[in-house]
Amino acid sequence: MSSVAKSRWQIAVLAAAAVAAAGFSADDADATCPSSMPVAQSFADDPFDGELGLAPEIATVDVSLGAACELSVAPRLADRADTAGLIRDEIVTTYIDTDGDPATGDPASSGADRAIRVVGQNGADLPPALGTWTGAGFSFADAPILPLVGAVGFATTLDQLGVPGSTTLGIRVASSWSGLLDVYDDFAPEPGTPSFAFAVTFGAAPAGPPPAAPPAPAAPGVSAQRRQACTVPDVRRLVATTARRRLARVGCSSRVVRVRSRLKPGRVVSSSPRGGTRTRRTVVVRISEGSARP
Ligand SMILES: [Ca+2]
Numbered sequence: 505m506s507s508v509a510k511s512r513w514q515i516a517v518l519a520a521a522a523v524a525a526a527g528f529s530a531d532d533a534d535a536t537c538p539s540s541m542p543v544a545q546s547f548a549d550d551p552f553d554g555e556l557g558l559a560p561e562i563a564t565v566d567v568s569l570g571a572a573c574e575l576s577v578a579p580r581l582a583d584r585a586d587t588a589g590l591i592r593d594e595i596v597t598t599y600i601d602t603d604g605d606p607a608t609g610d611p612a613s614s615g616a617d618r619a620i621r622v623v624g625q626n627g628a629d630l631p632p633a634l635g636t637w638t639g640a641g642f643s644f645a646d647a648p649i650l651p652l653v654g655a656v657g658f659a660t661t662l663d664q665l666g667v668p669g670s671t672t673l674g675i676r677v678a679s680s681w682s683g684l685l686d687v688y689d690d691f692a693p694e695p696g697t698p699s700f701a702f703a704v705t706f707g708a709a710p711a712g713p714p715p716a717a718p719p720a721p722a723a724p725g726v727s728a729q730r731r732q733a734c735t736v737p738d739v740r741r742l743v744a745t746t747a748r749r750r751l752a753r754v755g756c757s758s759r760v761v762r763v764r765s766r767l768k769p770g771r772v773v774s775s776s777p778r779g780g781t782r783t784r785r786t787v788v789v790r791i792s793e794g795s796a797r798p
């Protein structure tokens with residue numbers, strides 16, 4: 505991420521967090537978090553492991569806690585521009601174990617008690633909705649709407665999440681795209697592995713320098729001006745994730761679009777610019793989503 509993009513992102517995070525904090529404290533008499541120790545962490549996920557390259561590709565999950573108990577969680581997607589949101593039939597859900605107890609909450613997501621869902625649609629996406637575990641599933645009935653951070657992240661507060669005190673939040677993110685033939689997923693971290701562990705501490709921060717911003721994500725955030733030219737390899741008919749990995753290896757950034765094709769779902773139909781071209785542009789990789797009539 506360029507420094508301009510990074511500071512723009514930080515401003516967006518702070519603004520969104522301030523809105524969340526203000527909107528919440530106004531009518532919240534039961535606040536239990538008086539202040540918090542600022543901390544920021546960036547958790548990495550394989551940027552090439554989304555199912556068949558057809559799921560929104562989670563690359564990092566940036567989490568930060570401010571001094572006033574305001575929390576932001578921002579999953580970053582590697583298969584599209586930084587500013588691009590979801591499209592129709594895409595969903596990104598962030599699961600948070602808010603009490604640090606895997607025995608409470610959703611057993612399928614390591615004890616998550618809250619789930620925050622962003623649903624893609626044509627035009628602006630549905631904003632992040634804060635769901636609650638009911639014992640049988642997450643309910644989004646009357647779910648509070650949270651300020652959006654980045655493409656699919658959100659801002660909230662520890663009190664709004666119901667965090668009872670200093671603990672370690674367990675964070676998991678899942679993306680999906682419902683296609684013609686199947687539903688395709690990406691998980692960060694992988695199912696069956698421990699959640700991203702984000703320790704939160706209630707109480708005033710000790711005097712000292714402010715926390716560092718989360719580290720910038722890798723390749724996806726590199727701006728066009730700084731990008732070196734690359735020679736596009738021929739990636740036709742490759743599995744999409746292999747194709748994107750091959751493009752990254754020669755220094756090409758890429759984004760994907762899905763197209764109807766008789767090729768197997770997840771195979772590359774074509775690229776733009778095509779193989780052999782030297783370019784500084786982001787290479788658009790067209791991936792087959794299959795076809796109703798084989
Ligand atoms: Ca991934």
Ligand SMILES: [Ca+2]
Pocket residue numbers: 601602603604605606607608609614615616617
């Ligand atoms: Ca729990």
